[in-house]
Amino acid sequence: MAKLVLIRHGQSEWNALNLFNGWVDTKLSDKGIQQAKDAGELLAQEGIEFDQAYTSVLTRAITTLHLALEEAGQLYVPETKSWRLNERHYGALQGQNKAEAAEKWGDDQVHIWRRSYDVLPPMLDSYDPEVTVQGKTYPAFDRRYADVPYGDLPLGENLKITLERVLPFWYSNIAKDLKAGKNVVIGAHGNSLRALVKHLEQISDDEILGVEIANGQPIVYDLDDDLSIVSKKVLTK
Numbered sequence: 001m002a003k004l005v006l007i008r009h010g011q012s013e014w015n016a017l018n019l020f021n022g023w024v025d026t027k028l029s030d031k032g033i034q035q036a037k038d039a040g041e042l043l044a045q046e047g048i049e050f051d052q053a054y055t056s057v058l059t060r061a062i063t064t065l066h067l068a069l070e071e072a073g074q075l076y077v078p079e080t081k082s083w084r085l086n087e088r089h090y091g092a093l094q095g096q097n098k099a100e101a102a103e104k105w106g107d108d109q110v111h112i113w114r115r116s117y118d119v120l121p122p123m124l125d126s127y128d129p130e131v132t133v134q135g136k137t138y139p140a141f142d143r144r145y146a147d148v149p150y151g152d153l154p155l156g157e158n159l160k161i162t163l164e165r166v167l168p169f170w171y172s173n174i175a176k177d178l179k180a181g182k183n184v185v186i187g188a189h190g191n192s193l194r195a196l197v198k199h200l201e202q203i204s205d206d207e208i209l210g211v212e213i214a215n216g217q218p219i220v221y222d223l224d225d226d227l228s229i230v231s232k233k234v235l236t237k
């Protein structure tokens with residue numbers, strides 16, 4: 001039996017401004033920093049001891065993981081970062097205001113883009129390094145992605161594609177640790193975690209529309225040896 005804890009990052013500066021984040025590397029807001037520390041306090045109260053941590057290559061998830069582990073007195077836990085745990089890439093929606101997008105395209109269309117399983121958002125045209133989103137360049141040329149095969153870098157993703165790029169890392173690293181009895185914590189994002197939760201809980205393509213992951217509220221699973229769920233709880237303050 002092993003524990004798996006999923007933590008969505010605390011509120012980001014762009015969450016606070018109601019902008020689509022995606023792969024744009026936004027920081028935590030002050031509220032997000034507090035949410036991350038609160039998550040660590042909740043983990044300490046549960047008395048969970050981790051053997052391995054995973055996170056994305058985006059600052060808001062990394063910072064959240066570190067603040068939570070520090071609060072729980074476990075900043076020493078070995079950690080691996082992967083782009084495969086990044087937020088889903090929101091294509092041409094990145095940097096746009098969610099309310100303004102709903103006014104422009106309608107609530108239903110924007111909800112489908114945000115929560116459906118297999119509908120793609122409007123995609124970026126190219127990896128053009130000159131294209132910026134609110135002053136931040138598209139990350140294809142960012143050195144943190146230097147080891148990612150060029151064709152694997154997205155121009156936009158739905159949840160299905162997000163799950164398809166999360167799963168290879170799940171099987172190669174995370175599932176192996178869990179099967180070896182290690183307690184694992186993952187600091188990641190609303191949609192990369194929705195993808196993982198869909199897989200773990202075998203949620204249907206339709207039902208996943210209604211699943212939301214809150215900022216900074218750890219989801220704690222007890223998993224048996226074949227990674228079936230024995231119990232699940234969400235920790236809140």
Ligand SMILES: O=C(O)[C@@H](CO)OP(=O)(O)O
Nearest residue numbers: 019020021022087114190
């Ligand atoms: O902006 C984003 O990248 C995500 C998560 O913050 O937004 P949404 O909740 O709309 O999927």
